[in-house]
Amino acid sequence: MRVGIPRTLSFFTLYPLLKPFFDGLGVEVVVSPASNKALLDEGVKDTVNDACVPIKLFHGHVVALKDKVDVLFMPRIISLDGKNTLCPKFLGLPDMVKYSVSNLPEIIETRLDMKKGKMEIYRFLYRVGKRFTDNKVKILRAIWHARYKFSRYRKLLLKGLTPEEAFTCLHTGQEPPHKEQSGQIKLAVLGYPYTIYDDYISVGLLDMLREQGVRVYTAEMVPEEAMKRMSKKLPKNLFWYYSNRVVWGSQYYINEQNIDGIIHVTAFSCGPDSMTNKLVELEAKQHQPKIPFLTITVDEHTGEAGVATRVEAFVDLIKRKKGII
Numbered sequence: 001m002r003v004g005i006p007r008t009l010s011f012f013t014l015y016p017l018l019k020p021f022f023d024g025l026g027v028e029v030v031v032s033p034a035s036n037k038a039l040l041d042e043g044v045k046d047t048v049n050d051a052c053v054p055i056k057l058f059h060g061h062v063v064a065l066k067d068k069v070d071v072l073f074m075p076r077i078i079s080l081d082g083k084n085t086l087c088p089k090f091l092g093l094p095d096m097v098k099y100s101v102s103n104l105p106e107i108i109e110t111r112l113d114m115k116k117g118k119m120e121i122y123r124f125l126y127r128v129g130k131r132f133t134d135n136k137v138k139i140l141r142a143i144w145h146a147r148y149k150f151s152r153y154r155k156l157l158l159k160g161l162t163p164e165e166a167f168t169c170l171h172t173g174q175e176p177p178h179k180e181q182s183g184q185i186k187l188a189v190l191g192y193p194y195t196i197y198d199d200y201i202s203v204g205l206l207d208m209l210r211e212q213g214v215r216v217y218t219a220e221m222v223p224e225e226a227m228k229r230m231s232k233k234l235p236k237n238l239f240w241y242y243s244n245r246v247v248w249g250s251q252y253y254i255n256e257q258n259i260d261g262i263i264h265v266t267a268f269s270c271g272p273d274s275m276t277n278k279l280v281e282l283e284a285k286q287h288q289p290k291i292p293f294l295t296i297t298v299d300e301h302t303g304e305a306g307v308a309t310r311v312e313a314f315v316d317l318i319k320r321k322k323g324i325i
């Protein structure tokens, strides 16, 4: 039995839980290739016009997998933290894909709603496991193994590893590389993990910044206690899980980490980002001294040259302000 997992959207959050879980069940996991132009073009053909680029890309990943696997894993994720929901496009993802892409294999669209309590993640895995085996002990062992790997993954991200680097460490059992960052300025690069860490969508932004002598910090590097502290600062939080993490991450870096600037990577036609972007910008501008702020909006036409020019100008401006150049 081969189960297909698209390499985008919740992949960057849940894959380190799902891979060891399916391994424990003896189910082969097939992941779609890294995002590229052909996948996006395929997704654009199949998706409704006004969808955001990550959703279009998701459809491309599904097309890349559909003839190579027996089932596609596409859970209906309602909440990941028990408080906030995911954006409506996430909620309707299995339906959107079923009605847009033809000749699909069976889809596992098990619901995950952490508002049902902390144990829901285990009940979710158990329900998924029952699709593959009736052996309860095997499922419980696989859940235990997955839980251990997942908590290690979270720790690796806090050390500054990217998801891909952390996957490699988990997979090979290697010790994480020493990630002491060097660079003269510190920038927070905030956005959803599926835009920031997908090198095709973000046109390699993180590497681009590091090559310019920038120490890069993301929302995934913020400790969970700090996220909770920041969530209590606003009179009201947003509804959406990933958007809140961007806002809380910006507050942490602005107010507690003496950051030199913020880059917000936002997807064109993302509804939640229209509010998230404004909130982060206001937070940066209200701080004394003001924190330089840049928005990079990505869509299917985003080119590396355009982003590189804006990012270089932004970094130079901050270096000049600090008297480095």
Ligand code: SF4
Binding pocket: 052, 053, 054, 055, 087, 088, 089, 090, 192, 242, 267, 269, 270, 271, 272, 273
């Ligand atoms: S949060 Fe925005 S970018 Fe992410 S799936 Fe929803 S609409 Fe798209």
